[in-house]
């Protein structure tokens with residue numbers, strides 16, 4: 230549903246889309262025969278402005294697809310709610326490290342022959358109501374397969390559904406399989422033939438993240454024949470079509486995005502074998518200029534094979550510190566440019582940026598403001614940089630942003646806090662490399678993976694995080710960062726976890742940062758060598774190739 234390639238192309242909302250983009254970039258580097266397909270999102274997700282009290286104001290994101298993409302001449306038609314909606318696509322060619330090209334296609338219904346409603350269907354990412362969403366999923370899944378065929382991709386070995394939003398592609402494949410005879414005629418052998426070609430990655434243990442549509446709506450949008458067919462195929466529970474079940478039922482390989490997420494997903498869907506492939510980030514995209522220069526100097530061929538980052542152990546600690554200082558100065562300058570606020574380049578700076586969803590608990594660090602104040606006043610200065618958007622219809626997420634603003638106000642005499650508007654890939658780039666510590670405080674076990682901490686790690690920025698998602702695998706206490714709490718089981722409670730967070734800051738992290746900078750630089754270096762060399766998209770894509778794509 231979303232692919233994030235570059236900050237100037239606003240076709241993503243967060244981690245899911247950025248991961249898709251990073252995956253495709255790594256596949257291009259490896260020269261894999263792969264294409265990406267998504268929607269155009271002519272008006273983006275939304276542009277976020279924040280008022281003085283933290284109220285979020287949303288507006289459409291302005292951009293010009295023609296400035297970035299090539300329009301393709303092909304047209305396909307998809308029947309939606311009784312209308313034959315015409316679909317075109319735009320192509321973006323990713324260039325891999327060895328010059329291989331990997332096309333990404335953006336589907337677009339803004340064509341003069343469509344009705345005003347039809348034309349608006351590829352405007353907003355995650356906009357509108359569930360009818361709008363289902364129409365988009367028809368375009369993505371069914372229109373996507375039709376477009377691939379029109380573009381000449383006749384023999385696709387594996388269709389990889391990145392989250393259930395694209396699961397209707399199985400309907401298109403089933404209809405191809407039965408030669409247009411309709412879903413009612415699908416038999417076990419047809420089911421198996423489609424299953425042999427599909428791969429599904431589930432991305433969230435949060436139930437609201439799994440799309441479901443009432444069968445009445447499915448019947449209106451897709452037609453009663455398809456709705457009845459889906460019902461007969463057993464993909465509907467309680468008169469709702471669940472996209473996750475649809476994808477599970479028609480995939481030969483299913484995975485979660487970290488070891489723990491695989492376990493949690495098996496608990497949610499006990500009838501299906503669900504493996505894990507832990508996420509990774511595209512290292513050339515997320516390595517800051519100062520660290521690129523440093524790696525060029527000390528790590529031969531790190532661009533061709535990022536596993537070579539293991540040899541970051543050979544980089545002198547002084548050089549790590551200089552490179553980080555440059556990144557931190559860039560961060561201070563970027564924040565000054567955007568907000569007029571000047572942060573102190575010598576103070577411990579903690580970064581926190583992610584979607585403002587309730588389970589991410591952006592406010593955990595503010596649970597006991599007196600304790601936080603006393604740490605900053607007695608152990609060493611602290612400053613915080615925040616960013617993140619709340620979904621336009623997520624009132625609780627918006628309230629979370631306001632709470633961060635209230636905390637900023639209450640802390641103003643002891644801790645500086647800046648909240649940057651409109652979190653995007655550009656802000657992510659200077660934040661993850663410029664801060665000294667990356668904070669993550671999700672409610673266990675709801676963080677499927679998390680990838681921003683991986684971006685930080687390759688720039689030598691350690692994490693302080695709840696043991697959930699990727700951090701269960703990436704955390705070595707005092708070596709690659711620090712945990713909040715000691716275990717990854719259990720539910721996690723706010724009082725205990727916030728105390729654990731304060732304890733780590735007060736007793737370990739700040740004393741190391743201010744008292745033994747070379748010790749801190751050692752943690753930075755291990756973050757690169759131990760975590761950068763593993764939590765990268767090259768390793769992830771190779772795992773997909775070996776475990777999921779190959780038959």
Ligand SMILES: *Cc1c(COP(=O)(O)O)cnc(C)c1O
Nearest residue numbers: 243244583653654657679680681
């Ligand atoms: C990397 C990234 C994310 C995902 O971060 P998480 O750690 O998974 O929350 C979200 N938004 C942007 C803009 C990013 O670059």
